[in-house]
Amino acid sequence: MTTKNTIQSKTRVLLALWDLGGIKQQVSKGLLTKRIVSKTKKVADYQGIFEELQKQGAIAISKKGYSLISPKGLEVLGEGLRSDGFKFEGTIVGTWAANALVKWISQINVGVASADVAVNGKTGAIASYDEFKSAALEVYDKLNYEYNFNNLVPIYRIRREIGDRVSRTEFSKWLLEMQEKDVLQLMAGEMRDITPDKRDDSITVPGGGLRYYTKLLNS
Template identity: 55%
Template sequence: MPKTVKANSSQINQVQAKTCLLLVLWYLGADKAEVNKSQVTKRIVAKKHKVGDYQGIFEELEHQGAIAIAKNKFSLSPQGVEMLGEMLKQPEAQFEGTIVGTWAANALLKWIAHLDSAVSTKVVTDKNETQAIAYGSSKLIASYEKFQPVALAVYEQLNQDYNLDHLVPIYRIRREIGNQVTRAQFNEWLLEMQADDFFQLQGGSVEDSAPDKIEDSITTEFDGLRCYARLLKS
């Protein structure tokens, strides 16, 4: 049976009451700023109960570090937000009665959106971290020696992702490395990698002869336009 606390001869479902209290605090923004106690109690105290019936629950959550109470104001700690997430997963976390308050429905919708946002943020963060590992770093590349492994990693990744048969467009390499190097540095260091027999830079034209892609390739005084890189050694 769900655990209850007895207060002033009234039986209160502890899990439901705690969940409801934490949810309304989060909904009102108590994790960012204090909220008045009256704003909370008018939403969670059922008609058959009194505010005093919940005092034991307030004190227990405060003792657990989930909430803080000061001068009739509540605030919600990060631990309290985490506790709310866990309690919402419990079967006992149900609303009593046949009518659910508008605030509760809106709070749950907001919580679902919050979870979706957290998942999306994690996916983007994980993707960025993976790319940073694959391409070396998102910081500025300060030397030719540091440019080499980044260019090689980008080449390999592009070749694998797009099935380029070891003929990778130079404009793609430039755009993946992005602002980690200047345009002049990219040109100089990629040509130096050709001189060191890492790459063979080949002519031709890009797939759709787009001016911006040609501009992001490399043009030399003697060899003319170089559009593709072929790996000679890794």
């Protein structure tokens, strides 16, 4: 797949996922593929696209489906739509795509602007342990509920969900502090689909090695 086609395919996937509510909930694989796969392509043609978007931190993939990760997913989608290499294939634009673009344009100031603000640190930035604790617990509950993690939420998912609102160093420091204060427990365990980027986005406990999961302790 050429670079131009890759941009088109990635943007098509992200636009469909966003339009289906993937920023707030998980979208089933069947529903997403039905939306994006055209007559000239197969589901297998998009496998590499899904993997690349996952590596970028734009989407999350589970056995049940896909979800769009904020703010990275919105950033990549916005860049794709503005790219010179993006255009719809064929002579007819699907109704879903046209409606999704109209919705994107109407909400762009709310969606992408808020993501940009968080990244730039003007608002939404986490400046203290208490703010981090509140954000981390909110993300923990959200991920645990949406993906049925059975109270063992992957640390890399929490880190990516919080994103650039906090530095990597402060994320690790404050998460360790939450363990020290018995708010949660950092656990090793086995991660079947471990990749180098997921390992990097987990956390190393001084003298204790890598921790992949976190479990909320009963208060």
